Amino acid sequence: MIKNYLKVALKVLGRRKFFTFISLFGISITLLVLLLATALLDHVFAAETPEVHADRMLGVYRLMMKGPENTMISQPGYGFLDRYVRPMAKLPSIERIALVTEAQTVVSYLNGRKIQSAMRHADGELWRVLAFDFVEGGPFTTADDENGRRVAVINETTRERFFAGQPAVGKTIEADGQRFQVVGVVRDVPLLRYSSSADLWVPISTAKSSGYKQEWLGHFYALILARRSADLPQIKAEFQAILRGAEKQLPDPKTFKTLTAGADTLFEGAARIFLPGEPVPNPGGQMRAALLVLMLAFMLLPTINLVNINLSRILDRASEIGVRRAFGASSRTLVGQFLIENLVLTLIGAAIGLALAAGVLQAFNASGLIEHAHLQLNFRIFLYGLAIAIFFGIFSGVYPAWRMSKLHPVQALRGRSV
Amino acid sequence: MTRHLFKLVWNRKRSNALMILEICVSFLVVFVVATLGLFFFDNYRHPLGFEWKQVWNVRVDADQSGGGPGGGTPEQAAIFARLLKEVRAVDNVEADAGASVIPFDLGGMSGSWTIDGKDVQMDFAEVTPGFADVMGLKRVAGRWFQEADAALAWDPIVIDQDLARAVYGAADPVGKPFGTPGPKERQRRVVGVVSDFRKSGELMPNGNFLFQLNSLSRPEARPLRNLLVRVRPGTSPELEEALVKRMQAVAPDWSFEVRPLTQVRATSSLFFLTPLIVAGTLAFFLLLMVGLGLIGVLWQNLLQRTREIGLRRAAGASRKAVHSQVLLEQMVVTSLGVLLGTLLVIQIPVLDLIGVLSNRVFASGLLVAMVTMYLISILCTLYPSTLAARVQPAEALRYE
Numbered sequence: 001m002i003k004n005y006l007k008v009a010l011k012v013l014g015r016r017k018f019f020t021f022i023s024l025f026g027i028s029i030t031l032l033v034l035l036l037a038t039a040l041l042d043h044v045f046a047a048e049t050p051e052v053h054a055d056r057m058l059g060v061y062r063l064m065m066k067g068p069e070n071t072m073i074s075q076p077g078y079g080f081l082d083r084y085v086r087p088m089a090k091l092p093s094i095e096r097i098a099l100v101t102e103a104q105t106v107v108s109y110l111n112g113r114k115i116q117s118a119m120r121h122a123d124g125e126l127w128r129v130l131a132f133d134f135v136e137g138g139p140f141t142t143a144d145d146e147n148g149r150r151v152a153v154i155n156e157t158t159r160e161r162f163f164a165g166q167p168a169v170g171k172t173i174e175a176d177g178q179r180f181q182v183v184g185v186v187r188d189v190p191l192l193r194y195s196s197s198a199d200l201w202v203p204i205s206t207a208k209s210s211g212y213k214q215e216w217l218g219h220f221y222a223l224i225l226a227r228r229s230a231d232l233p234q235i236k237a238e239f240q241a242i243l244r245g246a247e248k249q250l251p252d253p254k255t256f257k258t259l260t261a262g263a264d265t266l267f268e269g270a271a272r273i274f275l276p277g278e279p280v281p282n283p284g285g286q287m288r289a290a291l292l293v294l295m296l297a298f299m300l301l302p303t304i305n306l307v308n309i310n311l312s313r314i315l316d317r318a319s320e321i322g323v324r325r326a327f328g329a330s331s332r333t334l335v336g337q338f339l340i341e342n343l344v345l346t347l348i349g350a351a352i353g354l355a356l357a358a359g360v361l362q363a364f365n366a367s368g369l370i371e372h373a374h375l376q377l378n379f380r381i382f383l384y385g386l387a388i389a390i391f392f393g394i395f396s397g398v399y400p401a402w403r404m405s406k407l408h409p410v411q412a413l414r415g416r417s418v
Numbered sequence: 419m420t421r422h423l424f425k426l427v428w429n430r431k432r433s434n435a436l437m438i439l440e441i442c443v444s445f446l447v448v449f450v451v452a453t454l455g456l457f458f459f460d461n462y463r464h465p466l467g468f469e470w471k472q473v474w475n476v477r478v479d480a481d482q483s484g485g486g487p488g489g490g491t492p493e494q495a496a497i498f499a500r501l502l503k504e505v506r507a508v509d510n511v512e513a514d515a516g517a518s519v520i521p522f523d524l525g526g527m528s529g530s531w532t533i534d535g536k537d538v539q540m541d542f543a544e545v546t547p548g549f550a551d552v553m554g555l556k557r558v559a560g561r562w563f564q565e566a567d568a569a570l571a572w573d574p575i576v577i578d579q580d581l582a583r584a585v586y587g588a589a590d591p592v593g594k595p596f597g598t599p600g601p602k603e604r605q606r607r608v609v610g611v612v613s614d615f616r617k618s619g620e621l622m623p624n625g626n627f628l629f630q631l632n633s634l635s636r637p638e639a640r641p642l643r644n645l646l647v648r649v650r651p652g653t654s655p656e657l658e659e660a661l662v663k664r665m666q667a668v669a670p671d672w673s674f675e676v677r678p679l680t681q682v683r684a685t686s687s688l689f690f691l692t693p694l695i696v697a698g699t700l701a702f703f704l705l706l707m708v709g710l711g712l713i714g715v716l717w718q719n720l721l722q723r724t725r726e727i728g729l730r731r732a733a734g735a736s737r738k739a740v741h742s743q744v745l746l747e748q749m750v751v752t753s754l755g756v757l758l759g760t761l762l763v764i765q766i767p768v769l770d771l772i773g774v775l776s777n778r779v780f781a782s783g784l785l786v787a788m789v790t791m792y793l794i795s796i797l798c799t800l801y802p803s804t805l806a807a808r809v810q811p812a813e814a815l816r817y818e
Binding site: 106109114177307 | 433436437439440443444447481656658662670672673700704706707711717719
């Protein structure tokens with residue numbers, strides 16, 4: 001039966017070429033845009049190098065101190081993380097914890113050339129929480145950090161800029177008025193990977209002054225690697241309990257009364273940074289809802305358009321429907337048939353959209369608009385795209401199918417309008 | 419005639435309702451993109467109130483964890499003062515100044531103060547006396563800050579014209595107190611007025627601005643985050659390295675990053691314009707999709723009405739008459755969609771949903787959206803209505 005429907009569907013598409021063209025144009029453009037958005041989200045949040053353990057990783061990315069009159073929101077400071085988060089590594093469910101700063105621009109001058117690099121200060125654990133691809137040398141260690149050794153890990157782009165792509169391990173690099181010895185070179189990490197992207201990593205203890213050691217608010221992240229992803233909820237709860245304890249020891253108890261933060265997955269962390277206003281208890285859920293609303297809002301116009309075209313197509317086939325009705329086809333059969341036809345149309349459109357997306361992404365990567373970005377289609381995105389296409393096909397097919405099934409046989413046979 | 423048209427549209431209300439909905443939603447899409455674009459364009463036409471082409475900013479990163487709420491200590495303020503002196507002595511540097519906030523930067527300080535019972539919203543910055551020379555501010559009344567102001571028993575401030583108008587109306591603000599001081603605060607007094615200062619750049623609307631003096635020598639002084647330098651035209655970028663070396667020698671523990679304001683401006687423009695470019699591209703494709711869809715639907719509708727049109731032709735109606743009937747019917751449908759969209763959009767000023775939108779920008783956005791929808795509608799009707807007008811009466815009357 002389905003085979004028959006498919007045959008009819010393809011025949012119908014071939015019959016009115018102009019209608020097929022405008023439907024496919026709308027569908028493929030809509031799916032192209034949605035696929036591009038999906039590829040971008042996948043690029044930022046998927047469990048890929050260096051965040052291969054993203055499914056069992058949490059981060060503390062934001063901290064809010066609030067009092068009756070003052071509110072301060074920023075990245076947590078080293079003082080807070082060292083005192084309250086680092087000791088959590090003793091919990092049996094946690095494998096290790098790394099502290100790292102957000103990326104800051106530092107400037108180097110090399111033979112009259114100005115080089116700007118994104119630099120992070122990190123401890124030795126970072127290299128074991130995140131799995132960078134080393135192309136040369138290796139990471140610096142916890143001992144390096146404790147002894148304040150001026151060593152650095154750089155990425156390939158930095159190697160290109162400073163050493164013209166020649167092997168760099170053992171050579172020194174000057175940045176922000178300090179000299180570092182290069183111990184390792186890693187592959188570039190896309191700029192949008194907000195917890196791992198940088199050009200240059202150096203030990204925390206090489207910071208120019210030691211003021212960071214006392215800070216509650218500063219520019220550090222804590223990255224927590226759990227042993228199993230099933231432990232994440234328990235670790236989150238544990239973190240909240242520790243936060244309640246820390247609240248009692250706030251440095252300025254008159255100005256600030258409460259502390260708000262979360263141990264977040266990559267997605268929740270980004271949601272916490274992007275959502276305006278004060279932090280909400282469940283940033284991940286809110287972000288997901290916001291993305292869904294955005295998607296539906298974007299799909300509104302293409303859907304109305306497709307419904308409109310579909311209705312016109314049905315009028316075209318009124319007599320066919322009339323015959324089928326007269327010979328006893330139930331409304332449900334007709335609805336099913338039309339939905340399948342519409343799905344076939346949507347899936348063809350989706351395939352065109354996928355091909356277009358591959359081209360657009362290639363052009364985007366080549367443009368260098370986002371540093372080190374390498375957006376590409378993969379199986380995950382394909383599955384998302386398929387889900388979106390099926391949803392779109394049903395969403396835009398239900399109303400015309402219902403209208404079609406309501407067509408009166410006698411009227412339809414006479415070829416009258418709906 | 420008009421009544422007749424409405425009747426024709428009403429007779430096909432179901433298929434027309436969908437078309438009206440489609441036009442209404444497209445109208446909203448065009449309105450949003452057009453208003454955003456016009457908002458930037460309207461802002462762009464007004465003067466900035468400063469000159470940025472020859473100015474470099476040095477971001478100064480002292481360890482500001484100690485000290486008061488702003489961070490930093492009086493000792494660091496003294497180091498900052500030494501940096502200013504050091505930089506001023508370099509060849510090709512025309513002026514330099516410290517500032518808590520720099521032009522075009524996305525960050526900033528803003529707040530709302532109650533003055534004489536009025537709530538006034540403003541942005542503000544702490545600057546050193548050199549700021550007016552570095553940024554080329556235009557003085558309108560009174561004077562700018564001087565080094566000697568550090569000895570005053572009250573806090574001197576300079577405000578921009580907007581703020582002067584908001585607080586003092588037509589009266590001369592110079593010498594007047596600015597609000598009532600809170601506990602532990604000193605009285606603020608206006609010493610001068612400068613022309614409108616638009617810190618956020620050309621694309622953002624003009625707002626109230628207030629300058630406070632940071633003299634760096636008072637006991638409560640804190641270091642500033644930015645050191646602005648005006649260089650002589652034609653200065654080569656190599657001066658950057660020399661500047662950083664000199665500053666590094668004065669404060670080896672601090673970090674310095676030089677960024678010409680041209681670069682800061684480019685970053686901020688990209689930040690504001692990217693959403694417009696993305697939304698504009700999406701809207702273009704959506705409208706193309708809608709346009710093609712309308713052609714298809716109209717074509718099909720007219721095919722359905724071949725008999726009706728044939729009858730009119732047989733009764734003596736000219737091709738032109740058929741043409742204009744189709745076109746006018748579509749105009750009625752479009753008008754209904756546009757009307758519905760307008761009714762929705764009008765809610766924005768009525769409910770005061772977006773404060774920054776001026777009436778002129780809002781009205782122009784509406785107009786652009788209307789014109790666009792009528793144009794698309796006419797364009798999409800032309801081909802189907804030509805086909806309809808070509809119908810031969812004999813053929814049409816036979817048609818089943």
